[in-house]
Amino acid sequence: MEPLTEPEIRAAFVNCTKGEAKRLAVPRDLAQRPWADLDFLGWRDPQAPDRAYLVMRVAGVPRGVALRSPRPVRRGMCSMCLTTHSGGVPLMAARKAGAAGQQGNSVGTYICADLACSLYVRGKKDAGAGARFAESLTVTEKAERTVANVVAFLARVTD
Numbered sequence: 158m159e160p161l162t163e164p165e166i167r168a169a170f171v172n173c174t175k176g177e178a179k180r181l182a183v184p185r186d187l188a189q190r191p192w193a194d195l196d197f198l199g200w201r202d203p204q205a206p207d208r209a210y211l212v213m214r215v216a217g218v219p220r221g222v223a224l225r226s227p228r229p230v231r232r233g234m235c236s237m238c239l240t241t242h243s244g245g246v247p248l249m250a251a252r253k254a255g256a257a258g259q260q261g262n263s264v265g266t267y268i269c270a271d272l273a274c275s276l277y278v279r280g281k282k283d284a285g286a287g288a289r290f291a292e293s294l295t296v297t298e299k300a301e302r303t304v305a306n307v308v309a310f311l312a313r314v315t316d
């Protein structure tokens with residue numbers, strides 16, 4: 158993906174108040190991120206381990222979601238990139254955008270704990286033996302599927 162700047166990232170969040178978006182922890186090493194291999198930028202807040210963030214460009218426009226994983230609910234496979242982790246994948250919840258979110262509604266999904274789906278799909282990060290089931294898809298096709306899954310999740314947050 159095209160690199161994102163900190164102001165772009167802060168302006169991208171669909172389910173945060175302006176104040177929350179201003180305060181949330183944006184990675185300090187943006188220049189060192191492997192942008193060419195990323196379908197989306199995902200990170201956890203080092204000061205608040207139950208908070209995670211995901212930003213991607215949808216038709217060129219940065220869109221971001223703030224996530225929480227307050228409870229240790231886990232299952233084997235990431236819903237975004239379909240990588241299996243022996244230690245499990247956390248359930249992450251996103252407050253819905255707008256009025257629905259203010260009423261306490263959220264949507265959940267299972268995502269790789271380090272949000273490095275793009276790197277697992279490309280074989281740049283190893284999730285361990287048997288982590289990916291044998292598939293005939295190319296890396297490009299797997300990346301496209303991951304993007305489609307994230308876009309679908311974003312749509313569930315904003316609909």
Ligand SMILES: [Zn+2]
Nearest residue numbers: 235238269274
């Ligand atoms: Zn994943």
